[in-house]
Amino acid sequence: MSAPLFDPTGLDPRSATDEQRAEGPLARTPEGTWIVLRHEEAARVATDPETFSSAVSRFLQVPNGLDGAEHTAMRAATDPYFAPAEMAKLEPAVREIARDLVEELTADVGAEGTEVDAVSAIGAVFAVRAQTSWLGWSSELEGELLQWMVDNHVATRSGDLARTREVAERFDAIIGSVLAPRRAAGGDAPDDVTTRLMRQKVSVTSLADQVAGTRSGERGTAERELREEEIVSILRNWTGGDLGSIALCTGVLLTGLAQMPAVAERVRAGSYTEACAIVDELLRIDDPFVSNRRVATCPVTLAGQEISPGDRLAIHWTSANRDQRTFGDPDRFDPEGNASQNLVWGTGKHVCPGRPLATMELVVLLQELLAVADVAPAGTAGRRAVAPTGGWSHAPVLLTPRA
Ligand code: HEM
Numbered sequence: 001m002s003a004p005l006f007d008p009t010g011l012d013p014r015s016a017t018d019e020q021r022a023e024g025p026l027a028r029t030p031e032g033t034w035i036v037l038r039h040e041e042a043a044r045v046a047t048d049p050e051t052f053s054s055a056v057s058r059f060l061q062v063p064n065g066l067d068g069a070e071h072t073a074m075r076a077a078t079d080p081y082f083a084p085a086e087m088a089k090l091e092p093a094v095r096e097i098a099r100d101l102v103e104e105l106t107a108d109v110g111a112e113g114t115e116v117d118a119v120s121a122i123g124a125v126f127a128v129r130a131q132t133s134w135l136g137w138s139s140e141l142e143g144e145l146l147q148w149m150v151d152n153h154v155a156t157r158s159g160d161l162a163r164t165r166e167v168a169e170r171f172d173a174i175i176g177s178v179l180a181p182r183r184a185a186g187g188d189a190p191d192d193v194t195t196r197l198m199r200q201k202v203s204v205t206s207l208a209d210q211v212a213g214t215r216s217g218e219r220g221t222a223e224r225e226l227r228e229e230e231i232v233s234i235l236r237n238w239t240g241g242d243l244g245s246i247a248l249c250t251g252v253l254l255t256g257l258a259q260m261p262a263v264a265e266r267v268r269a270g271s272y273t274e275a276c277a278i279v280d281e282l283l284r285i286d287d288p289f290v291s292n293r294r295v296a297t298c299p300v301t302l303a304g305q306e307i308s309p310g311d312r313l314a315i316h317w318t319s320a321n322r323d324q325r326t327f328g329d330p331d332r333f334d335p336e337g338n339a340s341q342n343l344v345w346g347t348g349k350h351v352c353p354g355r356p357l358a359t360m361e362l363v364v365l366l367q368e369l370l371a372v373a374d375v376a377p378a379g380t381a382g383r384r385a386v387a388p389t390g391g392w393s394h395a396p397v398l399l400t401p402r403a
Pocket of ligand 1 (some may be wrong): 054061062063064065119156218237238239242245246249272289292293317343344346347349350351353354355357
């Protein structure tokens with residue numbers, strides 16, 4: 001049985017897959033990658049890491065490109081950075097950043113309101129400030145990181161490998177500029193998340209480490225510090241990949257709330273928990289974090305299709321989150337009813353560790369904005385993002401100061 005062809009070039013991933021999903025659970029790109037479109041199969045692939053490996057890149061990606069014990073060890077070392085106590089400690093600083101940004105955006109705005117792009121003017125600026133504050137990076141990096149986000153977006157879209165490499169190297173140089181002074185300062189380095197990560201221990205469980213351990217006569221699990229390339233990879237994950245996601249999420253959330261004033265009122269006046277549920281559901285309906293890759297490790301049948309070892313797959317979260325078989329009408333807003341099936345943060349071993357941070361940042365931003373402004377649809381039309389990103393590339397909303 002052959003799978004339908006999937007070529008999302010130039011298309012909005014949401015509308016493209018709404019049609020494609022009706023044709024079958026799997027589709028195939030011209031290059032042969034299986035696109036997993038439906039909820040049931042997406043959850044199956046994500047929760048079977050032995051059959052569907054995350055080792056898809058020849059570059060080190062910690063932890064997302066790791067499998068098995070090595071992945072477990074890296075998650076055990078890095079998940080505590082997102083623990084509830086860490087988030088509670090960080091929240092006041094994030095709230096202040098959100099408040100300052102909202103003030104910048106709404107100062108001197110009259111009753112007619114002001115039109116702003118929720119992605120570039122709110123989401124991207126907020127993401128850079130919140131993430132640098134969390135990591136303890138200088139606020140002077142703001143301009144460089146914002147420019148990097150724009151260039152990274154253009155490079156990804158171009159498909160030009162040399163350009164993508166240049167942008168990646170530029171980001172590694174930014175990380176290097178953050179690590180070097182801390183290393184030089186030794187014990188006097190600032191006590192922040194980045195310095196802690198540089199001193200982070202990890203339980204040695206990787207095959208290479210085990211072989212090295214056996215050779216040196218050591219047995220069992222040992223602890224070692226993270227290697228330089230592992231630290232760089234983790235920081236790349238925590239910033240490079242994530243800044244864009246927060247910006248796109250902000251576009252989706254504010255566009256959604258502008259169209260649903262009663263829901264905006266619930267975010268404004270309701271509990272933190274209720275606001276989190278609303279954020280999750282708005283992102284389910286229009287998930288801007290489109291897909292993640294896997295590679296099959298053995299022959300397997302998925303939705304009636306024979307998948308061969310080495311075959312590439314992409315779990316299409318945006319599509320799976322709109323599967324009518326699971327959610328009925330995908331646009332029906334039902335935070336409570338849909339929560340248990342929501343795949344915005346993934347599922348299985350690779351489920352997003354940054355969810356508590358991302359959610360806290362997004363909820364705090366919405367709360368601070370809605371406290372002083374009403375959000376309504378703008379006169380200017382928005383622009384949908386096209387594959388490989390989702391959500392809105394330009395999401396104008398009208399902010400009107402509240403009396
Ligand atoms: C802003 C919205 C975000 C969304 C929608 C999102 C979504 C996801 C999803 C769906 C996965 C699963 C990937 C897979 O199965 O291969 C994932 C993994 C991951 N996310 Fe997030 N994420 C977000 C923000 C963040 C933030 C703020 C951080 C950290 C600062 C973060 C760090 C990671 C890491 C390190 C992984 C890889 C985990 C692993 O492979 O074990 N994410 N994310």
